[in-house]
Amino acid sequence: GNSVTQMEGPVTLSEEAFLTINCTYTATGYPSLFWYVQYPGEGLQLLLKATKADDKGSNKGFEATYRKETTSFHLEKGSVQVSDSAVYFCALSDLDNQGGKLIFGQGTELSVKP
Amino acid sequence: GAGVSQSPSNKVTEKGKDVELRCDPISGHTALYWYRQSLGQGLEFLIYFQGNSAPDKSGLPSDRFSAERTGGSVSTLTIQRTQQEDSAVYLCASSLPGQGVGGTEAFFGQGTRLTVV
Numbered sequence: 001g002n003s004v005t006q007m008e009g010p011v012t013l014s015e016e017a018f019l020t021i022n023c024t025y026t027a028t029g030y031p032s033l034f035w036y037v038q039y040p041g042e043g044l045q046l047l048l049k050a051t052k053a054d055d056k057g058s059n060k061g062f063e064a065t066y067r068k069e070t071t072s073f074h075l076e077k078g079s080v081q082v083s084d085s086a087v088y089f090c091a092l093s094d095l096d097n098q099g100g101k102l103i104f105g106q107g108t109e110l111s112v113k114p
Numbered sequence: 115g116a117g118v119s120q121s122p123s124n125k126v127t128e129k130g131k132d133v134e135l136r137c138d139p140i141s142g143h144t145a146l147y148w149y150r151q152s153l154g155q156g157l158e159f160l161i162y163f164q165g166n167s168a169p170d171k172s173g174l175p176s177d178r179f180s181a182e183r184t185g186g187s188v189s190t191l192t193i194q195r196t197q198q199e200d201s202a203v204y205l206c207a208s209s210l211p212g213q214g215v216g217g218t219e220a221f222f223g224q225g226t227r228l229t230v231v
Contacts, residue, residue: 034219044157044205044222089157093218101147101170102207102220106156 002027002094006105009087013080013112021075021108023064023090031092033057033066033073034102038087047075047088080112116140118223120206126229127196135191135226139208146189147209147220148181152202160204163189164211196230203227 007022025033035047035057048057053068062077073090090105119138127133139146148160159173163183174180178196183189193200207220 032218036222043224044207046219049219101159101162103159104149104157 002031002092002103004090004092004103004105006088006090006108009107009109011108011110013110015082015112015114016079017112019075019077019080019084019110021088021090021110023073023075023105025071025073025090025092027071027092027094031094033064034091034093035062035064035073035075036089036091036104038089038107040086044089080110082112082114085110085112118206118208118221120204120223120226122226123224124227124229126231129198129230130195132192132194133196133228135193135204135206135228137189137191137206137208137223139187139189139206140221141187142210143208143221144186144211145209145218145220146183147207148189148191149205149207150202151205151225155202157205160191193228196228198230201228201230 003026005024032051034049036044037047038044048059050057050066053066056065064073064075087107087109089107091102094101094103121136144165146163150158161168161181162170165186166183178194181191203225205222205225207222209218209220
């Protein structure tokens, strides 16, 4: 079945460091890919998405490119801030069933130190 | 409402008791999902509704878990004879139905933190 694998955390970086969180997926068909973020004490919210191969999603300085050839959707940010500390979830939309059930990776905790 | 609303926000129950968790999705969202987030774990899919029907119940952990949705709106997740391993945050999300390969954004509620003692 469809699945998502993320790099394990926690990831600890200093402010202004470069961030990469790896995400790979297994899917039949052509799913859409998402990154969700969960800030401390808050609910999950969409960070960015890409709906087809070679699309780049971007938001708040984060970006991720849908790579069909490597089945990847790695999250990157050039210069992280303390406020980026959160848990990041990679997800795909499972279109095997009618509708768009989301399948999530296990989450990667990011901690940014001043 | 403005967002997905879940109640209660916190629930402490004794082992063996039944609990009901409620989700009010965003108005007009026909798709509704329940997920479970255990300490140190990722998001575990439980069940997905499209309208009032549940085309995918594959994530329900056991027959103690059930869910229903009425009027294409409110959903209730029921856990019977709760066990300590049921302790987790139960998240509800809603979205517009998928449109081909367009994918859909899911909007999440704040969750219900269930503690079984």
